[in-house]
Amino acid sequence: MNLSANTLFHITPKIEFLENILTNGFAPRYCIEEIGFFTPFTNGSEMVAQPMVCFCDIGLASISEHVNKYGFFGLGMTKEWGSSKGISPVTYVYEHSSTADLIRFILWKTFEMKVSDESNQFLGLLQILKNYYKSSKGHMYKDGKFQDKLYNFYDEREWRYVPFGEIEKAASKIPEIRAFLEKEIFDNIDIRENNNSILQEHCSLKFNYKDIKYIFVKTNEDFERLSDFIEQNYLRNQSKSVQRNMIGKIQVMENLMEDI
16 A cells, blocks of 8 residues: 555645635645744744645545544645645654754854845745744644644645745735744734735635546535535536536545545
């Protein structure tokens, strides 16, 4: 059995979110993570929210545990599409790993440099690079708080889309767009959702219906609802053959999990 799939899975908790993805693309959202082990001036507890869309690269036979944590709805996209969009696998590190030590050292040396446009640009690039590193273990942020249980993130085989290029392009026209949110700002729900709305409008990750390999719903009732949505909304301008082919990609998780 393959540990990874030739598919990138994105899981979401509600069918409304899935319908929105089909209509508008994958909208980046600010996700808060513990990143203190990268930063030379903290005690290891620094948190920051970074804009991203998350995918996982795990075999279909292993998807059940993932959906139990994140939701029973989602899409499986081709890796060819993911590669064409610059979606990258994250690098997992732990606090005293050589990789984390190296990043801290580079950041420290950058801070020691005289303030200049060149050093500021270099520091900005390092901040972007940090978006693609993640602690191999940590506390999951769910239901508005970090969970007490220590979670093994390494099992997720995460890939990420981080829209730093789109944010940079939009910054001149949308000055309020942010490359990251401090925890104090992220904790303000109204401000956070306003920033998420800006990301959705300007940085959504688009795809063609041909890029979809799987569609996940929770129940048979959800299957009927999404089938109608595909015919009447998402692919209403496509042929019946295309619509039927897309409906044939729907997997009902309650049925699938009985067989895996």
